[in-house]
Amino acid sequence: GGIGTFAHLKHVKCLTTPNELFDIGIIGAPFDTATSYRPGARFGPRAIRQASARQTSFRGFNHRAGINPYQNWAKIIDCGDIPISPLDNTVALTQMAAAFTELGLRGTVSPLLPKPKLITLGGDHSLALPALRALRQVYGRPLRVLHFDAHLDTWHPDKYPSAWPSNQAHFNHGSMFWLAGNEGLLSNASTSPSVHAGLRTRLSGDGWDDFDDDTKQNWVRLIADDIDDIGTSGIVKTILDSFAFGVDSGEEQAPVYLSIDIDVLDPAFAPGTGTPEPGGWTTRELIRILRGIEGLNIVGADVVEVAPAYQGAGEETALAAAQVVYEILSSMVK
Amino acid sequence: GGIGTFAHLKHVKCLTTPNELFDIGIIGAPFDTATSYRPGARFGPRAIRQASARQTSFRGFNHRAGINPYQNWAKIIDCGDIPISPLDNTVALTQMAAAFTELGLRGTVSPLLPKPKLITLGGDHSLALPALRALRQVYGRPLRVLHFDAHLDTWHPDKYPSAWPSNQAHFNHGSMFWLAGNEGLLSNASTSPSVHAGLRTRLSGDGWDDFDDDTKQNWVRLIADDIDDIGTSGIVKTILDSFAFGVDSGEEQAPVYLSIDIDVLDPAFAPGTGTPEPGGWTTRELIRILRGIEGLNIVGADVVEVAPAYQGAGEETALAAAQVVYEILSSMVK
Amino acid sequence: GGIGTFAHLKHVKCLTTPNELFDIGIIGAPFDTATSYRPGARFGPRAIRQASARQTSFRGFNHRAGINPYQNWAKIIDCGDIPISPLDNTVALTQMAAAFTELGLRGTVSPLLPKPKLITLGGDHSLALPALRALRQVYGRPLRVLHFDAHLDTWHPDKYPSAWPSNQAHFNHGSMFWLAGNEGLLSNASTSPSVHAGLRTRLSGDGWDDFDDDTKQNWVRLIADDIDDIGTSGIVKTILDSFAFGVDSGEEQAPVYLSIDIDVLDPAFAPGTGTPEPGGWTTRELIRILRGIEGLNIVGADVVEVAPAYQGAGEETALAAAQVVYEILSSMVK
Amino acid sequence: GGIGTFAHLKHVKCLTTPNELFDIGIIGAPFDTATSYRPGARFGPRAIRQASARQTSFRGFNHRAGINPYQNWAKIIDCGDIPISPLDNTVALTQMAAAFTELGLRGTVSPLLPKPKLITLGGDHSLALPALRALRQVYGRPLRVLHFDAHLDTWHPDKYPSAWPSNQAHFNHGSMFWLAGNEGLLSNASTSPSVHAGLRTRLSGDGWDDFDDDTKQNWVRLIADDIDDIGTSGIVKTILDSFAFGVDSGEEQAPVYLSIDIDVLDPAFAPGTGTPEPGGWTTRELIRILRGIEGLNIVGADVVEVAPAYQGAGEETALAAAQVVYEILSSMVK
Amino acid sequence: GGIGTFAHLKHVKCLTTPNELFDIGIIGAPFDTATSYRPGARFGPRAIRQASARQTSFRGFNHRAGINPYQNWAKIIDCGDIPISPLDNTVALTQMAAAFTELGLRGTVSPLLPKPKLITLGGDHSLALPALRALRQVYGRPLRVLHFDAHLDTWHPDKYPSAWPSNQAHFNHGSMFWLAGNEGLLSNASTSPSVHAGLRTRLSGDGWDDFDDDTKQNWVRLIADDIDDIGTSGIVKTILDSFAFGVDSGEEQAPVYLSIDIDVLDPAFAPGTGTPEPGGWTTRELIRILRGIEGLNIVGADVVEVAPAYQGAGEETALAAAQVVYEILSSMVK
Amino acid sequence: GGIGTFAHLKHVKCLTTPNELFDIGIIGAPFDTATSYRPGARFGPRAIRQASARQTSFRGFNHRAGINPYQNWAKIIDCGDIPISPLDNTVALTQMAAAFTELGLRGTVSPLLPKPKLITLGGDHSLALPALRALRQVYGRPLRVLHFDAHLDTWHPDKYPSAWPSNQAHFNHGSMFWLAGNEGLLSNASTSPSVHAGLRTRLSGDGWDDFDDDTKQNWVRLIADDIDDIGTSGIVKTILDSFAFGVDSGEEQAPVYLSIDIDVLDPAFAPGTGTPEPGGWTTRELIRILRGIEGLNIVGADVVEVAPAYQGAGEETALAAAQVVYEILSSMVK
Numbered sequence A, B, C, D, E, F: 001g002g003i004g005t006f007a008h009l010k011h012v013k014c015l016t017t018p019n020e021l022f023d024i025g026i027i028g029a030p031f032d033t034a035t036s037y038r039p040g041a042r043f044g045p046r047a048i049r050q051a052s053a054r055q056t057s058f059r060g061f062n063h064r065a066g067i068n069p070y071q072n073w074a075k076i077i078d079c080g081d082i083p084i085s086p087l088d089n090t091v092a093l094t095q096m097a098a099a100f101t102e103l104g105l106r107g108t109v110s111p112l113l114p115k116p117k118l119i120t121l122g123g124d125h126s127l128a129l130p131a132l133r134a135l136r137q138v139y140g141r142p143l144r145v146l147h148f149d150a151h152l153d154t155w156h157p158d159k160y161p162s163a164w165p166s167n168q169a170h171f172n173h174g175s176m177f178w179l180a181g182n183e184g185l186l187s188n189a190s191t192s193p194s195v196h197a198g199l200r201t202r203l204s205g206d207g208w209d210d211f212d213d214d215t216k217q218n219w220v221r222l223i224a225d226d227i228d229d230i231g232t233s234g235i236v237k238t239i240l241d242s243f244a245f246g247v248d249s250g251e252e253q254a255p256v257y258l259s260i261d262i263d264v265l266d267p268a269f270a271p272g273t274g275t276p277e278p279g280g281w282t283t284r285e286l287i288r289i290l291r292g293i294e295g296l297n298i299v300g301a302d303v304v305e306v307a308p309a310y311q312g313a314g315e316e317t318a319l320a321a322a323q324v325v326y327e328i329l330s331s332m333v334k
């Protein structure tokens, strides 16, 4: 005992152990140099693992989901962290994409699952770009994204103000979904949108241009305040409807990448993050929504932007993140 | 002035002052060696007292309750702390039981109250076992418990995994209600249940066994998420109904022990605790529920699991606990 | 860049730059010696400015309000801080009143606005008295106040217990609205009341006297718990109705001073304050209410009682306060 | 047990219990409104008491002093706090002076001690003025002061810059020794100086005027850096020599007031203070110096400027202060 | 990568992997229920491992020692933690003794080392008793102890005051060396003493009895303040002399157990501990002393009493502890 | 008032105000993406400015130096921050070099000073490279560096382990002096070395190669522990001698760049930094050394690696850094 893996899961350095098969891998991305404000998410994986210490296989039954994800068909392991350069984001992006692809193409243990699933512990949100690049390749088709966040993260890279041109700077935690869309990683029909939930960011300029751009990129938006009008059930219904009316090729369920920026929670619940926005959701609301959408076909997920230097002594942010990972695991195994 | 009693109440070392009579005594149990995860609740009594500094008799009218508990019929004092060994839980259990019994059997000041009431500042939750042992003896009958908590605390002692047999380890903050039930301290007819409120713990194994065991022990469960469906009024109604249909011997009101684990609150509201669980209630919800059940016949109470090392600089956890004590006092005096 | 003004606004030392005109001025009042419990609000202005660092003109569109207050008709500047004595409240009061008056009587830039508006960053709540004195003079008529707070702040000065007579002590953060009323600064017809919102303080004595006194001073009270019954929309409606039925002289809109004590929020959302009260509102609720009352004729405002020594490393309290300032700016510009 | 007095000493509200006699009284002065920068020392007494929790009579032998001050001739009690207005320093000053005088004139228990001694837990440093006023009256003669501090605290009141005249502001934590000298409370012959130790403050203007003024007020200065040249033994020798050559009226030992501003320690050792100055002494150095001067005739003492909001979770500042109190007690009893 | 072992060493669950051989094992003892004051050292192993993250084999050369302990003859691994009951110290003691014995009797990898060495990350100091029991058995002879601590830890168990007899309570972090001596685990000739260094604790009663008892138990004492008189070189010399004049059976070097209570450091350097004592050593002094005694025959070591809940955000305490482990490793490998 | 410049100095955005002349400019470099471990130094400039709030021109006389730098011949201003990309270090390096060059080539106010001097508030240490590039150009000759640090920062860029080639990664906070030397920015004769002071880092590999490389780069090394043997006076003498024997072209004083990594202080004094190393210097020692070398011809300086997220609530690290800036200013003006 004693060494801190997620939920005391078996630890394997997956990237350097190519023969190790698994169904679901927890993997850390200690990366935060694509961050615009408070850095520190490089220690997010460590903090989330530490906060998961009371999750055990022995007492792991999720009464909300009716399942113990740690005692079921899936072999779940902790793959450790991806080695990532803190000094060159071009290298970092390559390292992450290579890692996600290599693991995504690996075989599984259970015959129930054709391809392994990864849950990435962030790290800043830009890691979703290499994750989507890998999944695009693994699944051979564009993905759809269910994105919980206070922010859009579909900003055109040029919207980050700088007098100096920089291709590298295009890769950042506010633009990775724009880049993903632009690269064809996301499903691009308006009938098969991706979905934001929990938005409350300020917008560029003096109007709704950012939202218009976002719509053009084929996203549906759920604003944080919507929950006051339609409740968690309304949020769940809008999400499910958005993914349902997008059933494009006769499939029951499109593959969905679930990307959870912890700043979707209010700073009272998750102060330990880089760009907090007052007025967010509670953890109870988020958990309920996550349970409500458990039927989606989640093929990969991340929980990002946990920056523990800004959390309290009680680790409330990392605890919430660890709970979210647990809910995702419950859905993936169910 | 200056010495920190609860709400500036008069301080008497009740245990060593046998002639001192009171109606309601606040007493600290600086104890945390029956804790499974983060210790530190031994400093809970000190923290709660400190956080109560703005409660005064002068400005103590509870507008929610319509009463100033500090200016009414009851003589309320701060009894100080029980001396408790941090090194031997068998001794500690004996010390607490002896203290609760000695004080519970003492006379009162007001003719309105036949037996004095204690509100214990925890300390870890296991102190409820000696409290119930004492009340069983004082009242000469089994009690019913209204239990606010994220956790069941009715686990069979063998469910704490250990390769080493230990009777002493049976006494811990997850099993004390199992022990209490087993010892006959709790009312044991299914028509007179005890009640949990705020549950959201993970369960043992791969099914509902823990809930089934709990039901067999004669408990009704209110899950944290129930509040989203039935509101605080629904929670209140279920609690009151549970106690009403349990009226077993023609009494108007069964004696109820009110046990409030501060982890019933979400970690945003009470990070200063040992085993926090995301997705809990807000302080406003808890206060409203407490006011709703003010008519119950509370014969003793505790507010436990306040571990100040994990709270913020603003003392939010201890403030919430001090408020809860104030609400209990309001109910007891009303 | 680099010097921390509110939202990167242009900084002018307004008080010593009499020729500098503006429409809306952000001004700090680093003052906390009229505080009854935890001091430290003198650093509130600094903390709020720091927490506003991610507010920019470039990305400042308020999607809730449909406006970017930083890109519109109003010239908004950061006036710096008022020099205030920490050693003599009589002097401090004079200093603040002089500053507010001098700036309030200054001309404006935009023809849309006859008189400049100030948003004061507190500092303890007593600064509302000099602010109201100034506005009384600037507008030549009594004001009405919309007051968000856990506390009444209309206490008779003698209600602060002291065995020593002191006129200076009358000026404190619990009595400034009593003083304001007494001085004729507030509209004093029962048909044109001021409004409290978010109250949950304990009251003096053993009854409702404080509320009765408050009513006599012509205030309407919204209790924190009212939101559970009538929702944010009910809160908004009551506020608007209160101000509407007070339309006294045929005006469409009475001039309103908006005074926001950050302790209206629950300690989970705003622990960094001097007299926190459990059971308060969430930031999301407060923002929604502020948006709901955006049509009021706000002629001045404050956001007070931010004491950063008691907030967490994530600056959640100052972030909430900075957001509130942004919402007020949105309303003032709209 | 359980109620936090200093070192578990017996608590008596000395001020309202005139018949209670004692030899040495610990008394809190929860006061910080004469502070120029970070407030919060009003909670210093509470913090120091809390940090003294591991001091007990049972295990209280000071191996450096060869005495257990808690098991000796002196009756030592915790007198609680002086009630002090946070709203009017003129009143506050009166309250403190009255309290110190009343207690100083009380009788003692032991025949060894003609007058009781007080150790005041601050609170800001300005409390030394009322303490000296009281001692001047009690002893009927001027005192000499041994002053440990990073700052001079002999500044002329007009040196605090303000455009507004204020007599009240003259009373502040940088000028109280000027005021004391001016009032004739201090021995005023250059042959009987008072002594500063640990100085490292910046000075007014562009020269040594502050030091010259200080010399004119009859003070000897030991700069913080002197310890690097002459060691703790040199510091001790200079102090003892200063007091020795001041033996003015044939006495063996002049009565000395010992005033310890915790900011004499480096911010690494005492960050929890209002005006920290890098480059200070270590706790070990201070303790050694205190032991070295134990032979002085200390007739009263204070330990001031402990502002716990700025200390770490480990309470290092209050621990150092509690240790200093213990060393003073050891000297007083020896 | 990513999983936090000490200095990124290979992790093996040594206790459940009997075939795994090693020369030096780092092992955690997450235990703190034999603590008298602030608990939390159960998280010491986790904190020390986290703080060791910048120690790598690649850049691990100790310029003070002239060796890179991670690139040398010794196979060093991280054995994880011993499973230890937090609920029954009798069980916990048995668990620790069994673990230490089992590992101590295991074979080694290098022929240079006949028996493997353990460095235990505490945990509270009482773990030294089971460590010494194991070493007594492994080496077949009594040990000598070099003990860095503010406290004696040789107190007779009855010196912990309690009205209740308890054999279990005898095992605590202030009495384990008394117990060890009593059990014959320590060399018991006055010519072969054990050594305390850094002492500054208060003593029992009104005299030097604790020191006398300690002498009778065959200990030499170095007081914290001695360093001011004799410097680190004097401390080193006294230690080496003490062990030299104890060469009892013709050996060059007696086997020494090195036990480092982090509270030997001043609270400025190590606030994250349970019973801090102002006036301690600096980290630089401790490192220099450790390097000075590197020639001793250290057969086992511990670094204990790291309670991270009380350290600062900068992890200074755990960093100091990780550095101490590194210095011990350097000595063991050299 | 109110807006936080360094020491309340006048603020000018120097970079966009080309006509603004000054003698000494304080400039922030909010940059931390060349950091290997804990990021957050981008908020260093803000933290140091905040901690300088008690430095004023009015009371700014440095008694150690005999000068008030704020009331003397030099026009000192706060230039604000350099705009720096957090997303592309190649751009960031260009931005910083351009800023330093542009300002370095600007004219001065005082005829005493031919070229303006900058003191940079970091930011991570890599900013020294662009600073040296600029000074090389401004002075038309290589510089010599006086470098206070726990670390060498002369590592060959390939010594940062990575499997991925990256020119950009060569620019990092451990290699910038290697790069500077390689680019010819540093004086490269062994008779005119640069100097490290305070070193205590671990070295690469299993020997002294890093030191040998450093010597080849023409550096003299003062190890942290040297101070225990030669005192601050010995450190000062070695520094002065090193610069004296390097007088190469008949000059009295070579131009020296003073670079102070705050991690030269022990973590007790400066926990708020990215790569803390136990065993460092005290602030008092550092100040004394800085005063001792005041005669050097410092043409530019930085104070770097202040990461406030890791400091305590008392801001000890930023206070130390602000004091260091003040000492540098004193030297520059003297």
Ligand SMILES: [Mn+2]
Residues within 6 Å of the ligand: A149, A150, A151, A261, A263, A264, A275, A305
């Ligand atoms: Mn976000």
Ligand SMILES: [Mn+2]
Residues within 6 Å of the ligand: A125, A149, A151, A153, A173, A261, A305
């Ligand atoms: Mn995001």
Ligand SMILES: [Mn+2]
Residues within 6 Å of the ligand: B149, B150, B151, B261, B263, B264, B275, B305
């Ligand atoms: Mn619980």
Ligand SMILES: [Mn+2]
Residues within 6 Å of the ligand: B125, B149, B151, B153, B173, B261, B305
């Ligand atoms: Mn519980």
Ligand SMILES: [Mn+2]
Residues within 6 Å of the ligand: C125, C149, C151, C153, C173, C261, C305
């Ligand atoms: Mn208020």
Ligand SMILES: [Mn+2]
Residues within 6 Å of the ligand: C149, C150, C151, C261, C263, C264, C275, C305
């Ligand atoms: Mn309020």
Ligand SMILES: [Mn+2]
Residues within 6 Å of the ligand: D149, D150, D151, D261, D263, D264, D275, D305
């Ligand atoms: Mn001072």
Ligand SMILES: [Mn+2]
Residues within 6 Å of the ligand: D125, D149, D151, D153, D173, D261, D305
């Ligand atoms: Mn002072």
Ligand SMILES: [Mn+2]
Residues within 6 Å of the ligand: E149, E150, E151, E261, E263, E264, E275, E305
């Ligand atoms: Mn110890």
Ligand SMILES: [Mn+2]
Residues within 6 Å of the ligand: E125, E149, E151, E153, E173, E261, E305
């Ligand atoms: Mn110990």
Ligand SMILES: [Mn+2]
Residues within 6 Å of the ligand: F149, F150, F151, F261, F263, F264, F275, F305
């Ligand atoms: Mn460094």
Ligand SMILES: [Mn+2]
Residues within 6 Å of the ligand: F125, F149, F151, F153, F173, F261, F305
């Ligand atoms: Mn460096």
